[in-house]
Amino acid sequence: MSSKALKPPAHINTSPMYSFQLRRMGLTALVTLFASTILVAFLMPFAYMTLTSLKNRDQIVNSTRGTVLPVDTVTFDYEGETLDILNVPFEDGMRQLAILQRQRRSSTFIDPTNPSADPVVWEGSWRTLDPVRELSPRWDNYRTAWQEIGFPRLLFNTAFIAFVGLIGTLLSCISVAYAFARFPLPLKNVMFMVLIATIILPRQVMLVPTFAFFSYIGWTNTWLPLIVPHFFANAYNVFLLRQYFLQLPRELDEAAMIDGAGPFKILTSVIVPQSWPVIISVALFHLVFAWNDYFEPLIYTLGNPKLQPLAVGIQQFNFLYGAEPHLIQATALLGLIIPVLLFFFAQGVFMKGVVVTGVDK
Amino acid sequence: MFDAFRGRQQKEPVSSLAREQQIWGWIFLSPWIIGFLAFTVIPLVASVVFSFLDFQLNKPDEITFAGWKNYRLLFTDPLVRDSLVVTFKFAAISLPIGMILPIALASLMNNKYLAGKRFFRTLFYMPFIVPVVSAVFIWRGMLSTQTGWINRILGLVGIPGPDWLNSQVWIYPALVIIGIWGIGNAFLITLAGMQGVPTAYYEAAKVDGANPFRRFWSITLPLISPVIFFNLILSVIGLMRYFEVPFIFNGGNGNPGGATMFFNIHFYKTTFVFFDMGYGSALAWLLFVITMILTLILFGTAKYWVYYAGAKNE
Numbered sequence: 066m067s068s069k070a071l072k073p074p075a076h077i078n079t080s081p082m083y084s085f086q087l088r089r090m091g092l093t094a095l096v097t098l099f100a101s102t103i104l105v106a107f108l109m110p111f112a113y114m115t116l117t118s119l120k121n122r123d124q125i126v127n128s129t130r131g132t133v134l135p136v137d138t139v140t141f142d143y144e145g146e147t148l149d150i151l152n153v154p155f156e157d158g159m160r161q162l163a164i165l166q167r168q169r170r171s172s173t174f175i176d177p178t179n180p181s182a183d184p185v186v187w188e189g190s191w192r193t194l195d196p197v198r199e200l201s202p203r204w205d206n207y208r209t210a211w212q213e214i215g216f217p218r219l220l221f222n223t224a225f226i227a228f229v230g231l232i233g234t235l236l237s238c239i240s241v242a243y244a245f246a247r248f249p250l251p252l253k254n255v256m257f258m259v260l261i262a263t264i265i266l267p268r269q270v271m272l273v274p275t276f277a278f279f280s281y282i283g284w285t286n287t288w289l290p291l292i293v294p295h296f297f298a299n300a301y302n303v304f305l306l307r308q309y310f311l312q313l314p315r316e317l318d319e320a321a322m323i324d325g326a327g328p329f330k331i332l333t334s335v336i337v338p339q340s341w342p343v344i345i346s347v348a349l350f351h352l353v354f355a356w357n358d359y360f361e362p363l364i365y366t367l368g369n370p371k372l373q374p375l376a377v378g379i380q381q382f383n384f385l386y387g388a389e390p391h392l393i394q395a396t397a398l399l400g401l402i403i404p405v406l407l408f409f410f411a412q413g414v415f416m417k418g419v420v421v422t423g424v425d426k
Numbered sequence: 427m428f429d430a431f432r433g434r435q436q437k438e439p440v441s442s443l444a445r446e447q448q449i450w451g452w453i454f455l456s457p458w459i460i461g462f463l464a465f466t467v468i469p470l471v472a473s474v475v476f477s478f479l480d481f482q483l484n485k486p487d488e489i490t491f492a493g494w495k496n497y498r499l500l501f502t503d504p505l506v507r508d509s510l511v512v513t514f515k516f517a518a519i520s521l522p523i524g525m526i527l528p529i530a531l532a533s534l535m536n537n538k539y540l541a542g543k544r545f546f547r548t549l550f551y552m553p554f555i556v557p558v559v560s561a562v563f564i565w566r567g568m569l570s571t572q573t574g575w576i577n578r579i580l581g582l583v584g585i586p587g588p589d590w591l592n593s594q595v596w597i598y599p600a601l602v603i604i605g606i607w608g609i610g611n612a613f614l615i616t617l618a619g620m621q622g623v624p625t626a627y628y629e630a631a632k633v634d635g636a637n638p639f640r641r642f643w644s645i646t647l648p649l650i651s652p653v654i655f656f657n658l659i660l661s662v663i664g665l666m667r668y669f670e671v672p673f674i675f676n677g678g679n680g681n682p683g684g685a686t687m688f689f690n691i692h693f694y695k696t697t698f699v700f701f702d703m704g705y706g707s708a709l710a711w712l713l714f715v716i717t718m719i720l721t722l723i724l725f726g727t728a729k730y731w732v733y734y735a736g737a738k739n740e
Contacts, residue, residue, distance in 0.1 A: 089539070096539040100546055103534075107550060110564045110607070113575050117567055129572045237457035244458075248451025249444065260458065263466055265663055267717045269693060269710040271465060274472035277483055277703050297461020328450040357557040359670050364698045376559045380674050383563055390573055397560040408555040412548050419611060420618040 118210075118394035119202035125390050136198040141177040150177060151194040153187050161197050162187075203391070210395035214382045220403075223374040226291050226362070227355035233296035234351050235344065241298040242306030243332050247318065257307075264300045276364060286369040291361055295351075302347045305421055309343040310336060346418030349411055356404050375400050476707035483701035496708035506712070509689040516688070517665040520602050524661050525654070528612035533642070535613075536620045547617065554610030562674040565604045566591065591675075594685040601686075604671055612657045619653035620646060648733045655732045659724060666717045669694065689713060 120128065120135040127136075139150045141163035148163035153174060162174035165184055172191040173184045210216070244250065245257055279290045313336065321335045337344070359376045366372045373381065379396045382388060388396070408415060452459075480492040500506050534540065535547055553561070568574050569590040577587025590600040623646060631641045647654075669690035672678070678695060680687030693713065697706030 092539040093541050096534070096537050097541045100534055100540055103531075104546060104549055107553065107607070109575060110553075110568050113568050114560075114564045117573065125573060131578065237461070240454045240456075241458040244451050244454035248447055248454065250448060250451045250455065256455075259462070263462070265659065265717075265721055266466070267663070267667060267710070267714045269667065269690070270473050270707075270714045271469035273697055273703055273707045273710055274469040274476055275465060276698070277476070277481075278469075278472075280483055281486075294461065294465055296457065297465065298458040303458065328447070328454070332454075353555060357555075357559075359558055359674070364694075367698070376557050379563075380559050384674075384677050390567060390570075393563050394567060397563040400560040401556045404555050404557060405552065408552060409548075412551075416547070416551060416614055419614050 114394045114397055118206055118391055118398055119204065120391050121203045121206075122389065122391075124201075124203075134200060135202045137201040138196040139199050141175070141180075143175055143180060148175065150197040151191065152197055153185075153194060155187075160185075164191060164194075167191050206391050206395045207399070210392050210399060213386075213388075213392065214378055214396055214399070216399055218371070219373065219375045219378040222288075222372060222378075223356060223376075226288055226374055227352050229288075229292050230295040230355050231348055231351050233292065234299065234302055235348060237296050237298040238302040238306055238347065239332070239337065239344070242303045242310055243336060245303065245307045246310035247315075247336075248328075260300050260303060279365070285365055286367075286372065287365075288372060290365045291358075302350070305347055305418060306340070306343055308421060309340055313339050342414065343418070343421075345411070346414050349407065349415050350418060352407060353404050353415075473707045473710060476703050477711055479704045481703040483703050492704055496705045499705060500708055500712055505687065505692050506689075506709070508684060509687050509692040510716075512685065512687055513666070513668065513689045516598055516601060516668065517662075519598050520605055520665060521661055523602055524605060524609065524612070525658060527606060528609050528616045528657065529650075529654070531609070531613045532616040532620055533646075535617050547614070551610035551614050553607045556607075558608075558670045559674055561604060561607060562671055565600070565607070566675065569600050569603070592682050594683045597682055597685050601671055612661075615657065616650060616653050619650035623649045651732045652734060655724075655728055659721060662720050662724065663717060666713060666720070 116133065116135060117125070117128070124132070124135050124137070139161075141148045141150055143163060143165070148165060150161050150163050151174075153160050153162045161177070162185060163177050164172055165175050166173040169190060171186055171188045173186055175184055176182055245253065250256070275290075276285070279285055284290050317335050317339075318331050321331050326334065356374075357376060358374075359380070362374050362377045363380075366374070366377060370378070370381070379400045383393045383396060477496050478492055478494075480488070480490045480495070482488065531550060535543060535550070540546065556564075569576050571577055571587070571589050574587075574590075576590070580587040588596040590596045627645050627649075628641055631645055636644065667690055668688055672686040672688055673691060673694070676686060678691045680691065689709075690713075693706060693709045696702050696709060
C-alpha cells in the first residue's frame with residue numbers, strides 16, 4: 066500500500082528492537098487492562114456491600130433510582146423553614162441557592178451565603194434543577210449492626226471455637242503426619258490411602274449417627290461437637306504436613322537419636338522447628354475454615370443462640386428478623402473482615418499451602 | 427524416661443529397635459486411628475443400622491425395626507425425586523462453568539504479557555476467603571431488582587435484567603454467579619499446574635509451527651489434566667453436598683416455587699428439623715451411592731484423559 070511512500074521522520078527509531086519493545090508494551094497494556102476489567106467486576110460486590118452498608122433508609126430508596134454513593138440533599142434553614150438547596154444555572158455560572166417559592170414558570174431563591182439579601186428570581190421550571198448533594202455516610206450503621214447481632218459475643222464464640230480447634234488440629238495432625246512420614250508401620254500406605262479417601266466420602270452418612278450420638282450424650286447445644294473432633298486429625302492437614310516432613314533430611318533425626326533423643330523429643334526439637342512454614346499454613350487454613358464453617362455450627366447450636374458463632378448468628382439475624390439492606394450489608398462486612406484481613410496479612414503462606422494440596426495429589 | 431529406651435536399644439540392636447519404633451509409630455498414629463473409628467467407621471455402620479429403624483431422635487423410647495420401609499419411602503417420596511432433579515439441574519449448569527472458568531482465568535494470569543501477576547492472583551483468590559454467609563447476603567443485594575447493581579449495569583447497556591431471586595429459571599444462574607465468586611481455589615491450583623509445564627515444550631511446539639490455540643490444546647491441557655481431574659472430583663462432590671448457599675438464601679423453604687429445594691435441604695429438614703434419624707440415614711445412603719457412582723465413573727474415565735508424567739500414583 067502507501068506505506069512505502071511514507072518515510073518516517075529521522076528522529077523516530079525504527080530499528081527492529083524498538084518496534085519489538087513497542088509491541089510488547091502494547092500487548093502488556095492490553096492484557097493488563099483486560100485483566101483489570103475482569104478484576105473490577107470480581108471485586109464490585111465488595112464496593113456494593115461497603116456503599117450500601119453506609120446508607121440510611123432514604124439513601125437506599127434513592128439508590129433504587131440510581132444513586133450509587135451515600136449522599137444527602139443539602140438543606141438550608143431560613144426563618145424556621147427547611148429549604149432545599151438546588152443548583153441554579155445563571156449566565157455567569159452555576160449558583161447554589163435555597164428554593165423559597167416553587168412556581169411553574171419561575172421560582173424564588175435565597176442565597177444561603179447571604180440570606181439577608183433580596184430573594185433571587187430565576188426564570189424556568191424548578192423541576193429541571195438538580196439538588197445539591199453531599200457525601201454523608203452513616204458510620205453508625207456499624208454500631209447498630211454491631212449491637213443488634215451482638216457482635217462481641219459472636220466474635221468471642223467464633224474465636225474460641227476456632228482457636229481451641231486449632232490447638233487440637235495442630236497436635237493431632239502433626240502427630241499423625243509424623244507417624245506416616247517417619248515410622249515403619251505395617252500397611253502404612255494402605256492406611257494413608259484410606260485417610261485420603263475419607264476426603265471424598267459424603268459426610269452426610271456419618272453425620273446422622275454422629276448427631277444422634279452427640280445428642281444422646283448431651284453434647285448438642287454445646288461447643289464440644291465443634292471442637293473435640295479436631296483433636297483426631299483430618300486428611301487435608303495430615304497430607305500437607307506429611308508432604309513437608311518427608312522432604313526433611315533424615316540425617317538430623319538420626320543425629321538427634323544418636324545424641325539420645327527419643328521419638329517425641331525428635332518431633333519437638335528436630336521436626337517441628339524445621340516445619341514452621343507448613344505449620345503456619347495449616348493453622349491459617351484451620352482458622353479460616355473454622356471461621357467460615359456454617360453447617361455444623363448450625364445443627365449443633367440451633368437450640369442455644371448464645372453459643373452461636375458469627376456465621377450462624379449473622380444468618381439468623383438477617384433471615385429471621387428481616388433486617389434492612391444497610392444492616393444486612395453491615396453484618397456481611399462484620400462477618401468477612403477478620404478472615405479477609407488474616408488472608409491479606411499472610412496471603413503468601415496461605416496460597417502456597419493451597420498449591421501443595423492441589424498439585425501434589 | 428528415654429534412658430530405658432536407649433538401654434534396651436544397645437542390648438538387642440536391630441529387632442528391638444524396630445519394635446520400639448513401631449510402637450511409637452502406633453502411638454503417634456493413634457489420634458487418627460481413634461478418630462477414624464469414632465467419626466467414620468462406627469458412624470458408617472451405625473448409619474446402616476439406623477436406616478432400618480423407625481427412629482425419632484425426640485422419641486428415644488419408641489425405636490422399632492422398620493425393615494425396608496425407609497428405603498421404600500425413597501421411591502414414593504415426591505420430594506426425593508424433585509430435589510434430585512433440582513440438584514442435577516443445577517449441577518448440569520454449574521459444573522461446566524466451574525470447570526472452564528478457573529482454566530480461563532489461570533490462562534490469563536499465566537499470560538506472559540500480564541503485569542502485576544501477584545496483585546491479580548491475590549485479589550482473584552480473595553473472595554474464596556469470604557464466609558459463605560457474607561457472600562450470600564452480598565449477592566442477594568447485588569442481584570436485587572431494587573438496589574442491586576447487576577440489573578443496573580445490564581440496564582446501562584440496554585438489557586432489562588431479570589428478577590433473579592424470584593424466578594424459578596433465573597435463580598440457577600444467580601446461584602452459579604455466587605459459586606463463580608469462589609473459584610479462587612480451583613483457579614490457584616490450575617495456575618500452579620500451568621506454571622509447572624516446562625517452557626521447553628512450548629518452544630519446541632513453536633518451532634514446529636503450532637499456533638497459540640494448538641499449544642494450549644495439545645500441551646497445556648494434557649499436562650494440567652491431573653489438576654483438572656482433582657478439581658472435577660472436588661466439584662462433583664461439592665455439588666452433591668450443595669446446601670449452604672440456598673439454605674442461607676431462604677432458610678430452606680425452597681423458594682421460588684421449589685426451585686431451591688436441593689436434595690441436601692430435604693435431608694437437613696428430615697434429619698435435623700423433624701429428627702427422623704431412620705429416614706435421614708436412608709436419604710444419606712442414597713446420596714452416598716449416587717456420589718460414589720459418579721466418582722467411580724470419573725475415576726474410570728481418568729485413564730483416557732488424565733495424563734500423569736512419570737510414576738505418580740497417589
